[in-house]
Amino acid sequence: MDLITPEIGLFFWQTIVFLVLIILMAKFAWKPILGAVKTREDSINDALASAENAKKEMQNLKADNEKLLQEARIERDALLREAREIKDKMIADAGAEAQEKANHIVAQAQTTIQNEKNAAMADIKNQVASLSIEIAEKVVREELSNKDKQRKLVEVMLDDVTLN
Amino acid sequence: MHGNFEHPFIKFNRTMIAQKSFKIIVVFALALIPLFSFSQEEGSIIKEKAEKFNATDMIMHHIGDSHGWHFFGSGENSFTIPLPVILFTDNGMVSFMSSEFHHDTEGEYIVEKDGMQFVNYHEKIYRLDEGAASLNFDEDHNAVNASKPWDFSITKNVAAMFLTVILMLLFFFSLARYHKKNTAAPSGFNNAMEALVLFVRDEIAIPQIGEKKYMKFMPFLLTVFFFIWITNILGLLPGAANVTGNIAVTVSLGLFTLALIIVNGNREFWKHTFWMPGIPTFVKPILAIVEVMGLIIKPLALMIRLFANITAGHIIILSLLGLIFILESAGVAGISVPFALFITVLELLVAFLQAFIFTILSALFIGMAVAEHEHH
Numbered sequence: 001m002d003l004i005t006p007e008i009g010l011f012f013w014q015t016i017v018f019l020v021l022i023i024l025m026a027k028f029a030w031k032p033i034l035g036a037v038k039t040r041e042d043s044i045n046d047a048l049a050s051a052e053n054a055k056k057e058m059q060n061l062k063a064d065n066e067k068l069l070q071e072a073r074i075e076r077d078a079l080l081r082e083a084r085e086i087k088d089k090m091i092a093d094a095g096a097e098a099q100e101k102a103n104h105i106v107a108q109a110q111t112t113i114q115n116e117k118n119a120a121m122a123d124i125k126n127q128v129a130s131l132s133i134e135i136a137e138k139v140v141r142e143e144l145s146n147k148d149k150q151r152k153l154v155e156v157m158l159d160d161v162t163l164n
Numbered sequence: 165m166h167g168n169f170e171h172p173f174i175k176f177n178r179t180m181i182a183q184k185s186f187k188i189i190v191v192f193a194l195a196l197i198p199l200f201s202f203s204q205e206e207g208s209i210i211k212e213k214a215e216k217f218n219a220t221d222m223i224m225h226h227i228g229d230s231h232g233w234h235f236f237g238s239g240e241n242s243f244t245i246p247l248p249v250i251l252f253t254d255n256g257m258v259s260f261m262s263s264e265f266h267h268d269t270e271g272e273y274i275v276e277k278d279g280m281q282f283v284n285y286h287e288k289i290y291r292l293d294e295g296a297a298s299l300n301f302d303e304d305h306n307a308v309n310a311s312k313p314w315d316f317s318i319t320k321n322v323a324a325m326f327l328t329v330i331l332m333l334l335f336f337f338s339l340a341r342y343h344k345k346n347t348a349a350p351s352g353f354n355n356a357m358e359a360l361v362l363f364v365r366d367e368i369a370i371p372q373i374g375e376k377k378y379m380k381f382m383p384f385l386l387t388v389f390f391f392i393w394i395t396n397i398l399g400l401l402p403g404a405a406n407v408t409g410n411i412a413v414t415v416s417l418g419l420f421t422l423a424l425i426i427v428n429g430n431r432e433f434w435k436h437t438f439w440m441p442g443i444p445t446f447v448k449p450i451l452a453i454v455e456v457m458g459l460i461i462k463p464l465a466l467m468i469r470l471f472a473n474i475t476a477g478h479i480i481i482l483s484l485l486g487l488i489f490i491l492e493s494a495g496v497a498g499i500s501v502p503f504a505l506f507i508t509v510l511e512l513l514v515a516f517l518q519a520f521i522f523t524i525l526s527a528l529f530i531g532m533a534v535a536e537h538e539h540h
Contacts, residue, residue, distance in 0.1 A: 002224070002228065002286075003224070003227070003228070003411070003475070004411050005411070006411045006412035006415045007229060007315070007319075007410075007412045008314065008315070008316075008412075009250075009314070009315045009316040009317055009319065009322075010229060010319060010321055010322060010410060010412035010413060011412040011413075011415060011416050012316055013316070013318070013322040013325065014322075014325060014412060014413045014416040014417070015416045015419075015420075017322075017325050017326070017329060018387070018388075018391065018416060018417070018420065021329050021332065021387055021391065022383055022384055022387045024333065025332065025333075025336060025383060025386065025387050026383030026387075028337060028340060029332075029333075029336035029337055029339065029340045030336075030361075030382060030383050030386050030387075031383075032340040032343050032344060033336065033339055033340050033343055033358065033361055034361070034365070034379075034382060035343075036343035036344075036347070037343075037358065037361070037362065039347070040347065040348075040349065043347070
């Protein structure tokens, strides 16, 4: 029966000691420990949340960068296209102008050649005419140098007239 | 009684014990060979003196409280730390060291203080009546020529309790001091202690009492958990006291829980206790009786569970070792020592488990008392 009969002395000491222990531990151990743990948990949660935020911001930033890059790329392409067009146009324009100029030069040259040719032809004609007249003079002079021949010529001519 | 014996934690322990028990037995059997011989030595001295070995006396002596902290040896040769004896008699307070009894527990050695004569009979202090020369008992084993003074001695159990208190203050003041200087998580032993503090908070207090109100009960739950656990473990050391296996200690602890329930029980809790809503009126008084009984049985179950579990463990270990002396053969030690070691290892788990069960059930009862009931 001793085993299950509580001793008043031990009960007294247990109660006093335990009560004092609870008060001491609550004030000097549990409060600072639980407080520190709570603070740490809060700071960990905050850190996790801010890391999450930073990640989101990073993603936004990345998306923005991507967008900017895309825009830049599009602009670059546009610029390149424009430049190419200008280049092509310039080349085409230059080609056309050169053609025109060449045509003009050719035409001028042709005119000049024609003129030169005409002048040469006129000159040749004049020379041929004067030569012909000289020849004809000489021939006529020769032909009319004797009477027979003169007569004969007249006759030939008359024949021709008759024939006509 | 409360269905908690099916807790997964216990199941886990069972499996673990089953898997590892063999290894543990072998390792511990080898490690504790020195103690083995110590036990035999102690036994031989007991046998010499008592002629015949009485296992019941030996066990009751070991699990009971005493006025000195006995380690080994017997009679005048024993190694015992003397502890203060504090008595309140009709003539005022008397105090002296337990060593003045000269290791006598048979009521033979008389200590004279302030004109009063005291004897120690089976760790109970009697004050002999005027003129009595020795302690006499009648057939009902009541002292006929002596009275029992109020005994508030610092007994072995009280001293062991102080030891637990000192250890707890050391452990947790160190952790608290760490937290004052640092914001990072602690390492090593502090970290282990902090993990247990968090275990009590996250697995016991918050689930049973609720996020809103648990903070108020944390000091009690943490203190009771670590007090029981550390005391249980210290109780397993050779020569240690059986504090949590003493009914006076568990009664005190159980009354703390009861007091917290009574002080913190809200209006609805008392309404459900004394005048249960939603049932026919004539049943209400009957149920009130049942509920009030339940209110008292809850802490009673707590105190009996802790006391019985710890005492039972000690009795099993002592019985197994006692077999050696009952059978008067050192050969029995080959069987009973490994068995006793196995039980000791089991007791390490029980030490934690009982601390856990006491704390979680206290939290559960407190949680029931402070719960905000939903209106049906």
